[in-house]
Amino acid sequence: MGAMSSDLANHGPLLLPGTSSVGVLVLHGFTSTTASVAQWARAIHDAVDDAGAHPGVRVPLLPGHGTQWQDLAEQPWQAWRDAVDEEYWALRAQHDHVVVCGLSMGGALALHTAARREVSGVLLVNPALALVNRMARFSHLAAAAVPSLEGIGSDIKQPTGLESTYDRTPLAAVAQLNVLMHRTVRMLPAVTAPAVVFRSDEDHVVSGASAALLAARSGSEVLVVPLHESYHVATLDHDAPLIEAQSREAVQRLSRGGRFLPGEAS
Template sequence: MTHEFDILPGAEPFIFEGGKTGILISHGFTGTTQSMRPLAEACSQQGYSVYAPRLKGHGTHYEDMETSTYQDWIASVEEAYAWLMERCDKIFVAGLSMGGTLALYMAENHPEIRGIALINAAIEVPDMEGVLELQDVRFLDAIGSDIKKPGVTELAYDKTPVASVKEILPFMELVRKNLSAIHCPVLLFVSPEDHVVPPGNSKFIYEHIASEKKDIVEMPDSYHVATLDHDQQRIIDGTLAFFRTYE
């Protein structure tokens, strides 16, 4: 019998039906929509239709995440994309960390996407690779809440399922190998000091996508979860300007 886990308060999907331009916003690995809510709300206030899905296995309990696959996480985002496609003429995607990986995946597979905004996107995390050798270990320490700003906490799991790390690694590889399929405008935000995803990921993405219009913005005052950190407003303002430019 499978256990039904409740959704944590604050981890619910964010859905706003607005105008004919849609914004799909994805949270990251072990995280929740809470990390993306400020950006999602800012987009909805500008009249965009917004869908920030709760990725399968996230926002409940880490034992729930343990049974989900990267195909499940893609399906969560594809479902949100389909909802937006029914209502909108054009769609942008934004994502943090693995949400950025998912945004890249969507741009690789949906060339009609108008542009993607990435915040500390992940395509290679060498620190995770040792997990492939682990036997008889189910859970590792948490990776969430890497935030410089005092008093701010990310709503994320306090343990990381080994099975989930074994899912994200091949997913990152899949996306990394196909970066040249991306031609849409890309905006990359990167924290030079990030204790989860090496900042070199953003440089690698920048160099390997086929997009002519691409830009990297550094966030010197934030760690990994920059959407909740000192550079939150920089991300919101920059992302909204990016959407307006390519709408």
């Protein structure tokens, strides 16, 4: 898939208004669009507090995404961080609590936000703190000679699953993703909000070390939920209903004055 701007209705920013005490930020992955996490976001929006109010959910289209891969090549990692910050403050203006959620690179951005801002919970699907492809760490050296590689999207086990992503991956942007991951790992001790990590047994994009790094280094309570039937883009795979149900329940508990993680006294 080349340009996607013609289909912004499905791939652009998604705003699901709500008036409960919880605001939720949902972040998509590298080279992808909001379509990869929209179903997850809508499921979370179904969480209601005791008065029947829904959370406010924001799903931004990150800078350089949803158009053409050349646009992504021009983005510094700070552009993604700043865009996420803007969404965070918009939610903080309307809600007492903010929960940050992310798939892949969105997971790294969610953790980066949780380390720097006040958040009440973190929901992660195969967060990117280390990539499977070891060559990726040299992308800054190769970017000048090889501007792009084959796309990395649609790592989905379900045969009919398809992710809307760029068909090429700009190496300059991979270099920026590396910086984001490296900085986020260093900041993990500052993450104190409880976190749920949905982790696929088999992931061809993000290294299994990512979930282990989070559990070992973060200052928070981390619940790891294994996904046995999904690859990297688990929000569009067989385990999507499990991710949706557990995420909705966590936000619902929080909005009703309980603890974010399951199985604890509120």
